[in-house]
Amino acid sequence: MPLYYIDLYDNEVLARDEFGLELDSLYEAREQAIALLPDMARHGLPDGDSHDYTAVVRCHEGRVRYEVTLSLRGGWVEAPAYPPPVHH
Known part of the structure; x- marks a missing residue:
């Protein structure tokens, strides 16, 4: 069975x-x-409004064979008038 690295x-x-x-x-x-x-994004939610998660598949020879990226982008449509809550 072939060996793949992610x-x-x-x-x-x-x-x-x-x-x-x-x-x-x-x-x-x-x-x-x-x-x-999706698990990476769910468990490591970013502090900012832009974040990329990428997985790269390499074959046993070390060559990159496949790459996939999940991008999270956010931005206020209308910013709230109050400051954000402080998390302790």
């Missing part, structure tokens, strides 16, 4: 996959990469 970028911060996954195909590696991004 590197994760949280904006520009890289978490390199050093172990890899044995998967049936590149298509399965693609599915795994796509499935990781």
Whole structure:
């Protein structure tokens, strides 16, 4: 079974996959990469209004075979008149 590595970028911060996954195909590696991004966004909500989460699939030879990015963009349509709450 082929070995694939899925590197994760949280904006520009890289978490390199050093172990890899044995998967049936590149298509399965693609599915795994796509499935990781919503969890990254859910557990690491950004402080600002712009954030990118990227997964990069490498084959056992180290070549990049697939890349997917989930982007979060936000902005006030009408800003509230009061200051934001302070979180402790």
